Amino acid sequence: MLSDRQGWSKGIGIVSWTLKIASVSTATLWKVPVDKAPLALQDVLRWIQGNGWWMFVALAVLILIIDSVASKLRDPWILNAVQEALDELQQHGFEGKELKNDPLDLHRLTLFRHHRTCFRRYPFWGGFMVPVLRSGHLTKRTNAFFRVPDRADQTEGIVGRAFRTANTIKVTDLPDVGTDNANADDVMLYAEKTFVTPEWVRENKPKARSFMGIPVRVGGKILWILVVDSQKPDSEAILKKIERRYETTARNFVKLLERLP
Amino acid sequence: MSTGNWISVNLNSKLAPKTILDRGVLVSVQASPHDVPKAVRGGWDPAIQRFVIEFRYLDNETYVKERGDENLTLRIGKNSHRLLGLELDLKSLRASTVALEFTHALRDKAMREIENVVQRRENSGSSDSVNYEFARMALEQRRDNLMPENELAAAI
Numbered sequence: 099m100l101s102d103r104q105g106w107s108k109g110i111g112i113v114s115w116t117l118k119i120a121s122v123s124t125a126t127l128w129k130v131p132v133d134k135a136p137l138a139l140q141d142v143l144r145w146i147q148g149n150g151w152w153m154f155v156a157l158a159v160l161i162l163i164i165d166s167v168a169s170k171l172r173d174p175w176i177l178n179a180v181q182e183a184l185d186e187l188q189q190h191g192f193e194g195k196e197l198k199n200d201p202l203d204l205h206r207l208t209l210f211r212h213h214r215t216c217f218r219r220y221p222f223w224g225g226f227m228v229p230v231l232r233s234g235h236l237t238k239r240t241n242a243f244f245r246v247p248d249r250a251d252q253t254e255g256i257v258g259r260a261f262r263t264a265n266t267i268k269v270t271d272l273p274d275v276g277t278d279n280a281n282a283d284d285v286m287l288y289a290e291k292t293f294v295t296p297e298w299v300r301e302n303k304p305k306a307r308s309f310m311g312i313p314v315r316v317g318g319k320i321l322w323i324l325v326v327d328s329q330k331p332d333s334e335a336i337l338k339k340i341e342r343r344y345e346t347t348a349r350n351f352v353k354l355l356e357r358l359p
Numbered sequence: 360m361s362t363g364n365w366i367s368v369n370l371n372s373k374l375a376p377k378t379i380l381d382r383g384v385l386v387s388v389q390a391s392p393h394d395v396p397k398a399v400r401g402g403w404d405p406a407i408q409r410f411v412i413e414f415r416y417l418d419n420e421t422y423v424k425e426r427g428d429e430n431l432t433l434r435i436g437k438n439s440h441r442l443l444g445l446e447l448d449l450k451s452l453r454a455s456t457v458a459l460e461f462t463h464a465l466r467d468k469a470m471r472e473i474e475n476v477v478q479r480r481e482n483s484g485s486s487d488s489v490n491y492e493f494a495r496m497a498l499e500q501r502r503d504n505l506m507p508e509n510e511l512a513a514a515i
Contacts, residue, residue: 251382259381264394268376268387291383315393318420319437342371345392348417 110168114161121157124150138236176357181231182352184209188233189327204305205231205328205336208242209314210257212321218243227257227323241302244294248299257323259293260311267311272329276305288358294305307331316355362380365415365506368497382427393417394441394490396497401505409446410465412505414494416441428470442476466502473498 100307126233194204244255273284289296306327314322376389396414422434434444
């Protein structure tokens with residue numbers, strides 16, 4: 099799944115408040131005389147009063163960590179605004195006459211962010227591009243976590259090449275490998291042209307036939323890559339159109355990304 | 360600082376994709392839109408007593424100064440190493456220039472320095488040299504609007 103920051107933000111907020119209530123309760127119960135408490139609570143009180151000191155330390159550390167994570171996930175309106183910008187780019191690019199009957203999920207925009215670690219891949223370290231947001235409301239599920247180590251020739255995917263070379267990368271006219279009986283030569287060609295392994299292609303059966311990766315600088319740093327993928331193989335004109343539109347809206351887009359951790 | 364208004368530049372026609380061989384695969388690559396200046400401006404900055412030319416990109420970035428030569432300082436992007444601006448020491452330049460040719464000399468100086476930087480970046484194999492090419496093109500496109508003679512005369 100793409101990172102659902104709003105959901106995480108809410109969940110972490112609930113955990114944080116639960117821990118805070120637990121720590122206040124611990125403090126209150128610390129000095130309650132055990133023998134005066136109801137029988138059912140006496141064992142719990144004894145345990146709290148015997149282990150109270152480290153519980154306090156543990157709760158304090160947990161609250162600090164969770165609050166710090168929560169602060170990074172706040173401002174869901176920024177994510178909503180970025181999502182709207184992606185949706186607008188998608189609609190603008192694929193609104194042409196011959197495309198107007200296509201479902202929009204055939205042509206998508208995905209925003210990837212650079213992370214040093216990723217627990218969806220092993221080894222977990224070495225640099226990754228992780229999908230954060232995707233245009234539209236469908237096809238949000240993805241296994242697209244690409245490695246971007248320091249060596250450019252070892253990067254994976256169009257997103258990896260765009261990240262390491264800092265160039266806009268376009269690949270069109272890819273063969274159809276989205277079915278179970280895809281031709282072995284096509285799988286090999288697809289893998290070569292998109293900088294992934296043939297195994298990855300066979301496993302994921304990607305349906306996209308064209309890609310464009312645009313490196314997005316925020317404060318001069320490339321931390322984000324905008325990837326456009328389309329099931330239309332000859333989509334050069336569409337990719338160009340999206341690129342031009344991106345240029346006209348990018349200053350606002352970058353302002354939003356500046357506020358994300 | 361006191362600089363003029365931003366003057367937009369359109370270098371889209373120069374943004375032609377190149378087909379390169381990458382790991383044995385032909386790939387279409389072109390400069391990221393973030394590496395192409397979208398606007399330029401020039402003006403006298405009394406605080407530092409320099410004529411400043413600035414390039415605007417899709418994102419904002421802080422800069423570090425790098426000495427070009429005795430009359431010129433470059434503003435280089437702290438993270439991206441893009442060319443964000445030029446600071447020209449008019450007084451020093453004027454001392455070595457005939458008055459009537461001053462404006463031309465100044466423009467030529469800026470252009471020449473960018474050329475030198477492009478050359479240096481290219482020679483060092485730096486991947487950001489393409490940005491300097493675009494900065495040079497932006498300056499060429501708007502050179503007449505950037506350094507109006509009356510402002511230069513007032514500045515010195």
